[in-house]
Amino acid sequence: MHTGFVSFVGRPNVGKSTLINKLVKTKIAITSDKPGTTRNIIQGIYNDEDSQIVFVDTPGIHKPVNKLGKILNKGAYYSIEDVDIVCFLVDAKAGLGKGDKYVIEKLKDINKPVILIINKIDGLSKDEIFLKINEYKDLYDFKEIVPISALKNKNINELIKVIKQYLPDNIKYFDDNIVTNRSMQFMISEIVREKILWLTKEEVPHSVTCLTEKIIKDKDKNIINVAIIVDRDALKRIIIGKNGQMIKKIGTLARKDLEEILNTKVYLELYVKTIEKWRDREKYLSEFNFGDFTE
Numbered sequence: 001m002h003t004g005f006v007s008f009v010g011r012p013n014v015g016k017s018t019l020i021n022k023l024v025k026t027k028i029a030i031t032s033d034k035p036g037t038t039r040n041i042i043q044g045i046y047n048d049e050d051s052q053i054v055f056v057d058t059p060g061i062h063k064p065v066n067k068l069g070k071i072l073n074k075g076a077y078y079s080i081e082d083v084d085i086v087c088f089l090v091d092a093k094a095g096l097g098k099g100d101k102y103v104i105e106k107l108k109d110i111n112k113p114v115i116l117i118i119n120k121i122d123g124l125s126k127d128e129i130f131l132k133i134n135e136y137k138d139l140y141d142f143k144e145i146v147p148i149s150a151l152k153n154k155n156i157n158e159l160i161k162v163i164k165q166y167l168p169d170n171i172k173y174f175d176d177n178i179v180t181n182r183s184m185q186f187m188i189s190e191i192v193r194e195k196i197l198w199l200t201k202e203e204v205p206h207s208v209t210c211l212t213e214k215i216i217k218d219k220d221k222n223i224i225n226v227a228i229i230v231d232r233d234a235l236k237r238i239i240i241g242k243n244g245q246m247i248k249k250i251g252t253l254a255r256k257d258l259e260e261i262l263n264t265k266v267y268l269e270l271y272v273k274t275i276e277k278w279r280d281r282e283k284y285l286s287e288f289n290f291g292d293f294t295e
Contacts, residue, residue: 004167005082007056008117009107010089011099015119019089019150020044020057023160027261028180028187029057031194043181045174051164052172056083085166086114088140092132092147093120104140113166116142117159122149185212188258192226192270195253199246200238208235221265224258228272236272247272 008016017029024044046053088107090100107114118132129147137145144162148155180187189210196208214225228247230236240247247270255268 001050001052001170001172002164002167003052003054003169003171003173004084005054005056006085006087006163007058007083008087008089009058009103011097011103014089014091014094015150016057016089019117019119019148019156020055022150022153022156023053023055024179026179027191027257028182029190045179045181046160047174047176048160051167052174053160053163053167054173081110084112084168085163086110086112087117087163088114088142089117089119090136091120092118092124092129095132096135100136101139107140113143114140115162115166116140116145118145118147119150121147122152122154184215184262187261188212188215188224189226191257191261192228192250192254195250196228196239198253199249208239221267222258222262223267223269225269225271226254228270229275230272231275233274236274239272 008020010016017031020029020042021027021031021044023046026044028044029042042057044055044057046055086107088103090096116136118129118136121129121132124132133145133147136142143166146155146159146162148159150156174181189212193208193210196210209229211227211229212224213227214223216223228239230239238246239250241249251268251270254270255266258266258268
């Protein structure tokens with residue numbers, strides 16, 4: 001049995017969350033085309049007959065322009081220090097940019113294997129992929145370079161084989177039936193937040209927070225209440241929408257995902273709450289610290 005912790009790092013929107021979902025074959029990390037969608041460090045656990053790999057999804061590393069950016073970067077840097085292997089993801093179609101070079105400079109201070117993953121190769125020819133490999137290979141002493149398409153599930157098995165070569169431990173950290181370190185409350189909240197980001201586009205900033213306040217198991221269904229927390233009434237009106245149409249769309253999409261994950265019928269109730277001061281918001285969030293399910 002070979003085991004270890006593997007961190008995914010890279011600039012925003014290179015496909016880290018999509019990849020971790022493919023590797024653990026369950027949706028544990030939300031995705032959108034907005035930078036900064038991932039705000040928390042999420043672990044996804046991969047198991048097979050001879051290995052257990054704990055993948056760590058992190059916020060995209062970028063040159064911060066505000067306090068939130070600094071906090072997200074700090075979380076990503078921490079994950080680099082606390083793992084056995086670092087996987088640096090880049091976007092093949094976007095090409096080498098300043099964001100990639102910024103991350104590479106941060107990687108030069110670490111002393112552990114770094115694997116370059118060139119993502120989004122779907123649609124590229126072999127010659128184009130080879131050119132992408134050459135574009136990056138001299139920028140850093142990568143242990144391995146693996147081209148993949150997380151979205152199309154291409155070359156994922158090869159990536160697993162490569163990572164296994166560098167796993168340092170032989171201790172199993174999680175039971176086989178565990179796929180993430182995050183609670184069901186967290187997963188539900190994130191899925192609702194994902195749908196908000198999908199449907200509202202640039203209208204709603206990343207300050208929106210979702211909180212699962214209650215999960216009640218009732219015979220053949222789960223009754224779930226989620227609060228959508230914003231910092232001003234203008235955002236509240238956007239999320240609710242005209243005649244409540246937007247929040248209805250958010251709930252419909254979220255419920256579909258939740259029924260698939262929970263494998264049961266879901267009655268999902270969403271409401272929007274305005275809490276203007278961060279101090280008051282943190283106090284409100286801290287009040288909800290209970291187990292995954294309320295019987």
